Amino acid sequence: MLKYIIRRLIHLVPVLLGVTLIVFTLTYISPGNPARMMLPQDSTDEQVAELEKAMGLDEPFVMQYFHFLFGYDGPGDSFDYKGLWALDLGRSYVSNRPVFGTILERFPNTMLLTFLALVLSIVISIPFGIISATRQYTKTDMAVTIAALIGISMPAFWLGMMLIWVFSVNLRWFPSLANPANLKSIILPALTLAAMNTAVQTRMTRSSMLEVVRQDYIRTARAKGVDERNVIYRHALRNALIPVVTVIGLQVGQLLVGAVLTETVFSYPGIGTIMVDAIQRKDTPQILASVVFVALVFALVNLGVDILYAFIDPRIKAQYIGVVRKKGGLLNGAKI
Amino acid sequence: MRKLIAALMVLALAPLAFAAGTQDSQTVDIIIGQGTDPVILDPPMYSDTPTHNLNLVIYNRLFDLTKDGKIVPDLAVDMPTIEENGTKYTIKIRQGIKFHNGNGLNADDVLFSFNRSAFHEKSQMKSIYAMMFDVKKIDDYTISFRTGKFDPTKAPAGKSDAELKTFADRAPYYKPVSFGSQLNQLTWLGASIVDKETFEKAEQDGTLKDYGLTWAVGTGPFKFDSWNLGDSVTLIRNRDYFDTSITSNAEKLTFKTIKDPSALKTAFLNKEVDLIMSVVPLDAREIEKQGGKILSTDGYFGYHYLGFNMKSPRVGQVNSDGSPVTDGNYDLDQDSTKLRMAILYSVNPSDIVNSPDIMDKRGIVTLQYVETLPFGHIDNSAGTRIAEGNTTTGYYNPAKAKQLFDSLPASMKQPGSIKCTALSGSVYVKEALVVKDQVKKTLGVDLIEIEQVALSELATRRRNTDPKVWDLLVNWTQTDDAYYIFVAFDGFNTSLLHDTKFYSAEAQKYIDRGNSLPNGPERNLAYQNAQKEILKVMPRLPLVAMLGISASQTNIEGVEISPSGSFRLRNVARVQASK
Numbered sequence: 062m063l064k065y066i067i068r069r070l071i072h073l074v075p076v077l078l079g080v081t082l083i084v085f086t087l088t089y090i091s092p093g094n095p096a097r098m099m100l101p102q103d104s105t106d107e108q109v110a111e112l113e114k115a116m117g118l119d120e121p122f123v124m125q126y127f128h129f130l131f132g133y134d135g136p137g138d139s140f141d142y143k144g145l146w147a148l149d150l151g152r153s154y155v156s157n158r159p160v161f162g163t164i165l166e167r168f169p170n171t172m173l174l175t176f177l178a179l180v181l182s183i184v185i186s187i188p189f190g191i192i193s194a195t196r197q198y199t200k201t202d203m204a205v206t207i208a209a210l211i212g213i214s215m216p217a218f219w220l221g222m223m224l225i226w227v228f229s230v231n232l233r234w235f236p237s238l239a240n241p242a243n244l245k246s247i248i249l250p251a252l253t254l255a256a257m258n259t260a261v262q263t264r265m266t267r268s269s270m271l272e273v274v275r276q277d278y279i280r281t282a283r284a285k286g287v288d289e290r291n292v293i294y295r296h297a298l299r300n301a302l303i304p305v306v307t308v309i310g311l312q313v314g315q316l317l318v319g320a321v322l323t324e325t326v327f328s329y330p331g332i333g334t335i336m337v338d339a340i341q342r343k344d345t346p347q348i349l350a351s352v353v354f355v356a357l358v359f360a361l362v363n364l365g366v367d368i369l370y371a372f373i374d375p376r377i378k379a380q381y382i383g384v385v386r387k388k389g390g391l392l393n394g395a396k397i
Numbered sequence: 398m399r400k401l402i403a404a405l406m407v408l409a410l411a412p413l414a415f416a417a418g419t420q421d422s423q424t425v426d427i428i429i430g431q432g433t434d435p436v437i438l439d440p441p442m443y444s445d446t447p448t449h450n451l452n453l454v455i456y457n458r459l460f461d462l463t464k465d466g467k468i469v470p471d472l473a474v475d476m477p478t479i480e481e482n483g484t485k486y487t488i489k490i491r492q493g494i495k496f497h498n499g500n501g502l503n504a505d506d507v508l509f510s511f512n513r514s515a516f517h518e519k520s521q522m523k524s525i526y527a528m529m530f531d532v533k534k535i536d537d538y539t540i541s542f543r544t545g546k547f548d549p550t551k552a553p554a555g556k557s558d559a560e561l562k563t564f565a566d567r568a569p570y571y572k573p574v575s576f577g578s579q580l581n582q583l584t585w586l587g588a589s590i591v592d593k594e595t596f597e598k599a600e601q602d603g604t605l606k607d608y609g610l611t612w613a614v615g616t617g618p619f620k621f622d623s624w625n626l627g628d629s630v631t632l633i634r635n636r637d638y639f640d641t642s643i644t645s646n647a648e649k650l651t652f653k654t655i656k657d658p659s660a661l662k663t664a665f666l667n668k669e670v671d672l673i674m675s676v677v678p679l680d681a682r683e684i685e686k687q688g689g690k691i692l693s694t695d696g697y698f699g700y701h702y703l704g705f706n707m708k709s710p711r712v713g714q715v716n717s718d719g720s721p722v723t724d725g726n727y728d729l730d731q732d733s734t735k736l737r738m739a740i741l742y743s744v745n746p747s748d749i750v751n752s753p754d755i756m757d758k759r760g761i762v763t764l765q766y767v768e769t770l771p772f773g774h775i776d777n778s779a780g781t782r783i784a785e786g787n788t789t790t791g792y793y794n795p796a797k798a799k800q801l802f803d804s805l806p807a808s809m810k811q812p813g814s815i816k817c818t819a820l821s822g823s824v825y826v827k828e829a830l831v832v833k834d835q836v837k838k839t840l841g842v843d844l845i846e847i848e849q850v851a852l853s854e855l856a857t858r859r860r861n862t863d864p865k866v867w868d869l870l871v872n873w874t875q876t877d878d879a880y881y882i883f884v885a886f887d888g889f890n891t892s893l894l895h896d897t898k899f900y901s902a903e904a905q906k907y908i909d910r911g912n913s914l915p916n917g918p919e920r921n922l923a924y925q926n927a928q929k930e931i932l933k934v935m936p937r938l939p940l941v942a943m944l945g946i947s948a949s950q951t952n953i954e955g956v957e958i959s960p961s962g963s964f965r966l967r968n969v970a971r972v973q974a975s976k
Contacts, residue, residue, distance in 0.1 A: 137518070139518070139519070152606075156434070156436060156626075157609075157610060158610055158626070163626060166626055167626060167627060222659070225660070225663055229667055230663060230666065230667060233667070236664075236669050237663045237667050237669060238653070238655060238660070238664050238669055238670075240628060325656060326657060326660065327660070328628075328653075328654065328657065328660050328664075330625060330627035330654075331627075335627060
């Protein structure tokens with residue numbers, strides 16, 4: 062298992078390099094000159110050229126990408142950094158703060174929001190998925206299905222604005238501005254962020270439950286006289302949840318991405334707003350650091366889900382072991 | 398499984414339980430909503446309004462500008478002694494002033510601050526000191542300096558002003574020249590005074606790189622407390638502030654960043670913030686309806702203007718070979734000049750001011766180029782308006798417009814022959830439509846064709862002034878930007894007049910004269926004459942002066958709006974809410 066994890070971690074390196082190359086290229090070719098944006102409006106072309114040189118922006122694309130990976134040592138020390146390999150991309154062109162420091166300062170806020178959204182989506186989706194499956198084709202099932210459809214269809218920014226309008230402006234139950242120091246204020250953004258995932262998970266739970274309840278062992282349990290509650294919760298749900306857990310794990314990454322919009326609507330200080338700001342101001346170091354960071358988190362979460370999956374489903378764990386043993390010339394683990 | 402679900406529900410509802418514990422405290426905390434984060438709390442290094450709002454209460458300057466544009470002593474004891482034909486200033490500094498960290502203020506701090514702002518590689522406020530040299534400490538609480546300009550005849554061949562990196566370096570190569578706006582410029586935030594000792598210590602212990610980000614030390618009525626990046630900056634009351642006349646009862650000022658304009662408005666209407674700025678006219682109406690208080694500047698905040706591309710053979714000033722006129726001397730009989738003037742006299746800006754979806758009556762028709770802000774206090778509080786025209790209809794004169802237009806050849810009267818650029822989807826497009834309709838109505842020909850472009854394209858057009866692409870531009874200029882117009886006329890850098898590449902030799906003479914005079918009627922007259930010269934050739938038609946609109950809750954008092962539109966919060970107070 063450990064070897065499998067290490068191998069997966071090594072696989073992350075080319076993935077992240079690919080991400081950095083794409084993002085770096087896009088940032089490079091996008092219009093706007095960071096040196097000109099940093100200088101006052103009355104700066105001369107010579108001053109701009111001087112600053113470009115100090116920032117290393119006068120060098121060819123390949124060299125700039127090389128600096129990005131392995132560090133830059135310019136004429137002065139204002140724009141020096143050690144490179145991505147050392148997790149040091151220097152300071153933001155706009156705020157002058159260390160870019161990774163800024164991300165690490167804000168990331169816990171995004172994690173909090175993502176975590177709450179995840180919990181809300183699970184708490185809502187699983188019971189409703191079960192109810193929907195156990196009352197298939199009833200009015201309740203129809204209502205849950207329609208609600209899920211609406212949840213999938215609604216853009217997060219629109220839902221956020223509607224929630225603000227209803228619960229903040231009219232009912233005044235929640236503040237319109239979210240802040241990690243005031244947990245009540247995170248409920249609306251968490252609901253906004255959770256909406257789509259809740260809908261997907263509800264549908265997933267429903268279909269998975271419907272599939273499981275038709276299995277022979279469920280029929281056997283019922284034939285043995287096990288009461289319906291135990292059939293559903295002890296025998297069916299446990300097995301139905303395996304694909305749901307996979308989807309939930311994958312959606313953690315989507316939640317991180319969705320947080321960009323939700324944070325903006327609720328003025329929540331997470332990494333989403335850092336990214337939006339950085340892109341608007343062509344703050345290259347901050348854009349690159351943010352995207353690489355999110356990509357890294359996304360990849361690690363997916364790895365974590367894969368590992369967790371193995372613990373939930375013994376068949377998968379057996380497959381991992383089998384692969385490792387095969388590599389070592391041993392028997393296929395599945396046969397042990 | 399049910400236990401798991403129950404546990405998850407508890408987790409999800411936990412925030413509500415926590416939230417119940419949050420209660421209002423007795424401390425008066427005034428929350429200011431801003432559209433962007435401040436950038437750096439180090440005044441010379443960056444200048445935008447959200448940053449200004451904080452720096453104005455953290456730092457002091459030697460002199461301050463009141464909300465009506467008057468210069469008053471701040472850290473200085475009195476107004477300076479000005480000698481030697483207005484070229485030598487001597488300033489006495491108050492004694493007993495303490496920085497937020499307890500260090501005392503003296504002349505060394507002032508000299509250090511001036512040097513840092515004038516010559517630091519990242520300073521954006523170098524222009525404040527562009528004419529200062531020979532800055533000296535007379536004693537611990539007195540400094541002096543001179544104003545002047547680089548004199549190439551005094552310098553060795555190849556030596557340039559840009560190479561001189563200290564005030565002392567400048568001394569041998571500068572000739573004394575009076576500069577009437579120097580004192581005004583010392584009231585600007587870039588001339589804030591910082592603590593030399595603190596900076597030197599920070600340089601040694603390696604914390605200087607974070608100055609203005611994680612720490613800041615000034616002498617102002619509020620001290621830096623914390624910065625929760627992307628969320629808020631908190632300042633706390635400076636109990637040792639030297640000016641005991643301030644009336645603020647705020648213990649804390651929280652500057653909350655709310656990037657989405659509709660979220661900002663909602664937060665204000667929900668009373669989650671006490672003050673907001675940059676309110677658009679239509680929102681102002683809604684805020685007033687819901688009981689908010691609207692605060693506005695007196696028309697100084699910025700201008701909406703109609704700019705002419707001076708490289709255009711249709712509306713600009715070009716030589717017979719098509720090259721633009723750059724010597725500042727204009728042929729007033731040229732057809733292109735007549736067409737410019739015909740357009741000028743066709744436009745009635747009051748329609749823009751009164752239009753509910755443009756200014757909603759929260760603006761004024763403007764007639765002047767020279768405002769008190771960039772030039773310093775000019776005795777005439779109404780500014781330096783040009784006699785021709787009036788504040789109801791601007792220069793609108795349809796008979797004159799028609800007369801000029803009729804004298805033009807048919808080739809200049811083709812419908813759609815004048816190309817007008819405006820920022821896509823902006824209010825300037827609506828203004829351009831008003832201009833187009835008025836020109837059509839007055840001149841009888843639909844001359845103007847409007848093209849909407851994105852911001853980056855607009856910037857490119859302004860910079861390139863390609864006569865094939867555009868003739869007219871409807872745009873907005875901030876006070877700071879307007880200042881550049883005047884800098885252009887000051888002769889520092891004519892390229893700054895980026896929209897129109899306009900330079901008038903005659904106007905320049907009067908601007909030079911105005912700059913060299915002390916405040917008073919003569920200076921006022923010089924600027925008025927400069928404007929008359931500008932009007933003769935009209936590179937840019939000021940349409941409307943927009944008000945900087947802010948809003949406060951009804952229980953917030955003492956907020957002043959500075960001429961540049963920033964909040965001045967030293968006297969801000971929360972009073973008992975009226976029922």
